[in-house]
Every structure is written in structure tokens, then in C-alpha cells.
Amino acid sequence: MFSKVLVANRGEIAVRVMRACKELGVRTVAIYSDADKHGGHVRYADEAYNVGPARAADSYLDQEAILEAAEKAGADAIHPGYGFLAENAEFARNVEESEFTWVGPSADAMERLGEKTKARALMQEADVPVVPGTTEPVESPDEVKEIADEYGYPVAIKAEGGGGGRGLKVVQSEEEVEEQLETAQREGEAYFDNASVYVEKYLEAPRHIEVQILADHHDNVRHLGERDCSLQRRHQKVIEEAPSPALTDDLRERIGEAARRGVAEANYTNAGTVEFLVEDGEFFFMEVNTRIQVEHTVSEEVTGLDIVKWQLRVAAGEELDFEQDDVEIEGHAIEFRINAEKSAQEFAPATGKLKTYDPAGGIGVRIDDAMRQGDEIGGDYDSMIAKLIVAASDREECLVRSERALAEYDIEGLETIIPFHRLMLTDEAFIDGEHTTKYLDEELDRERIEQAVEKWGPTDAGDGDDDEDVTEREFTVEVNGKRFEVNLEERGAPAIPVSGNSSGSGNSARRPPKPKDDGGDDEVVIEGDGETVAAEMQGTILSVDVEEGDEVASGDVVCVLEAMKMENDVTTQRGGTVTQVLVSEGESVDMGDVLIVLE
16 A cells, blocks of 8 residues: 555545545655645645645646656655546646556546547447447538437537536537537636537437446446436436436446446556436446546445545555455445535525534534535635435435434635525425536526525525634744645734725726736726626636627626636627727636626
């Protein structure tokens, strides 16, 4: 076994990996950006190293900085968690070619399965059913139209490196082909550095079923049953459970064996997930996630196996010590993603301070998190605060226990989707296990979500004074990039003033600094008294859809802002003429920054 593992990630998954390491007697190394210097994963690790500024591309995606941190720490293995570089074959290969061990599938296997067209072709060779469509990338609208003519509309255009709904566009008619193709290619380039896309028949109302697998370097492949991830909004999962309430025993066995055949064909090792779409009793391969999944927890709860520990053991060369027949699914488990989001406002990201953070507990309740009371939830990364996992002897008991646990979970200071989760536990379609991937986006009444937020939402909006006048002074010292902390609490001391600009009236707005070589100032002046369209959250501009002189109406989209891995349309509150465009594609903006000026 390894002596020291660097976890190339942040937040709850970093802590999850570190906990497994500690139980195996392995020391842990965290990396962190400037935005995460007080992060929970940093507090938990044995040691931590700064890898750059808040922007993920300059820190958590900086391969060279991460490898340098591993070298400084004297680590002998790197675990990528999920997200960031976890499915980046280039990073995996760089680790494999270094002195460190990569805790995950080989770079070759990741390349075979990471690009969706290659994965589809491989699965066909393993006699795994795939959704009808292309096994080669498409480049032109005419190619998309040919596929649609063959299979009928709607069709789905998908980024080869995509996942989580990013880079996926549904084409309902020929008129939409050109725009949706361009958007899918752009998202593929922006999110995955790969503009290549493919086309397949779009299934109207499927279930999303995935199979957890483990494979070692001794030709052993096991599956740990399936998870049902059908409850999604905009292709992002919110509640997952194991086993699926929708599968027959025969279908469950066929899907599990198909997953085993597929990964064996790919010479795959370590943990992974084979995802399927199920409709009308038939299943179709969708993709392989070559990493640990957010929802791996429910598989652990129903099998009693620690998947992260097995990731480490397999990477260290150990052999799986159980046969497929030894894997028994006992009871039921449900995972609720506790996200900082405004569920009544299309699940828009929320930011703020955790004034109160008191998770649920008791029998059958597991909390995976990295946050503590007083921590700030910013807009730099994804919106997850924690994962609530509830286990019980059967699904009925699990649902009842989930009601109790969600009612106990107390968070104040910002909005979360706990009210939405509580609503789902009163929802007939979810309780009966009849929901599909389309249920939230197309069938659930929006007013019911609004009513749930009013009923179960936070009683405060993050304002008000603390009970005690306590000033906490935190000193962070870095020596050769390694973090050291000194914390001092004083009662009755004056608060430490926060430097920075305050927003007020006038015709100027805070903007991100311009590049040093363009000769610009750090502040942009708004000309005249025009109405402004400002960013409601921190993020990156994916596209600007207007130019100076354009006429816009109320509700028109003027640009698209990516925040916390989600695309958000920025719209106008009234009509007018665009007089200034203050942002460009790829630019980072802060909450409150003015993007567009109207006259």
C-alpha cells in the first residue's frame, strides 16, 4: 500500500478519499486554490499545497502545478476524485510516466472509453446494445440531417468528451440543426477541450441506469449492482438510489453482465461506471465514466463495499478478494445532493455564508461533506455543500427515514435544495418509482417547487448579527508553497476591515482587470444613464449574443454565463438598444459586474 496520496481535487470528494486513506494508514496531501485556502479538504489533510488562483484552469486544472505539489510532498500516488482532471487521459498519462502511481484506469482505457464514438464502437464489439446513431464524429449540418432522416426527429447531438448534460443538444426539427450543432461544438470545446460531436436517436422518456464496476490488474471484473439516476434537472442528477425500483430481476442481470463485458473488452482497471438508458424494457449503452461517481455512496450502502478503498488497493496491485456471486444487494439507499441552489428559480446557484450548519444524524444516515458552520459558499466551483445518504431495509422504510433526515438537516445563511428534496418525498411519481429523466424538466408543476420553498425554505436570508461579538483572525503562511495556519479568536475586539470597492450609485461599474498588455484601466465607465444588465453570480462568459446597436426585447438572452458547471442565460428586464457590450467570450466576471448597457 502507498505511504502518501495526493488528492487532486477539492470539497467533499477530496475528504471522502482522504478518509479512506486514513483507514488504510496512508497519509494525505491536499491541493488548494486561493479561493479554497480555508476549505474543509485543506483542514482535513495531513498537509496542503497551493496550486494557483481561484480560476480552475489556473489551479485545479494546472497539471504541472499538481505534479510539482506531489513532488514537494513526497507523495507516491495521485487520486483525482471526480470532475476537474479525473477523466483527463493526458493527465493520467503524465502521472503514469512520472514517479507517481495513478489511482484510476489507465490512460489508454480512458482514451478508448472517454470519447463517446470510440466507446460506442467498443461496446458494439462486446455485444452491448447502443442507441442507434453514428460511431464517427459529424462536422456539418448536412450529416446531422442525414441521421435525422434515417431515425426521425428528435435526435441528440453530443460532445465526444461530454457528460452531465454539457455538450448535449436536442434537435427537434431541421430548422434547429445548424444552431444546435454549433452550440454543442462550442460547449464541447469550452468544457472538454474537444469540439468533436456525434449524433444518436433521442429517447423521449428513458430511465437513467448506471452500473458500478470494479476491475483489477489480474483480469477480475465485478459489478456492484445498479443505481437509478433518473431524477435530473437539465441532465444534472439530484437524487440517486440503489437498487432501481424500475428494473425486473431479468433486466437487472442482463444490464450488470453487459457492463462487465464492456469494461473487460476495454481492458479496464479500477473503479468505473457504465451508464445506460432504459425504455420500454430495453436498455442501451450511453457512456462510461472512467472515475469514481458522486453517487457511488448508494452502491457502498447496499453492498457493504468501500469503493474508494478498492480504488487504492487496485492501484497498489492488489487483487479483488471476492467473486461476482459474493456481491449481495441488501436493503435500499438514496442519495440527496445538498446543493446551494435556488430550486424555485430554475436551480440557479446560490452563494453565502453557512450561518447555521447542522447535518442530520441517526441510524441509517450518512453525511459526506467538507463544509462546517461559518464556511463561505462562493461561485468559483460547483454548488454542492454535502451529500445526504439514507439507507434502510427496503425502499419504503428508506423514504420514511429520508423524510426524517431532511427535516433534521438545518442550514441557514443561503438557499439549498432541501425543500425540493422534501417535496419529492411527497410526490406520487417519485414515491411510486415511475419518474423518468424528463420528469423534472417537463412534468413537475413549477408552482409546487415554489410552495415547497415557502414552506420549508430558510427563515433568514443571511442577514442579521451574530449572537456573540467574536472576531476571528486567521493567518495563513506559505513556505515553498506549503500551507501553515495560525488562528486567533478575540471577543469584543473590533472587526477587521475588508478591503475592496463598494458598489454605489453612479455611472461606473466594477469589472475584472484587463490584460496587462492592452493598456486598459481596471474600471470600465458606463456612458450615459442607460439601464444595465449585470451578472447575478460569478462565472465565465460562454457566449455574447448581442452587439452594439442591436435592438432587444424584454426577456431576450444577451449572453450565456457558466457558473458552478451550469449554463445560465442572462436576459434583459426591458427592451431597448444595446449601447455597450462590456464582456467578451471566455472572460471571467464577478457577481454584480455590468455586462450590457441598454438605452
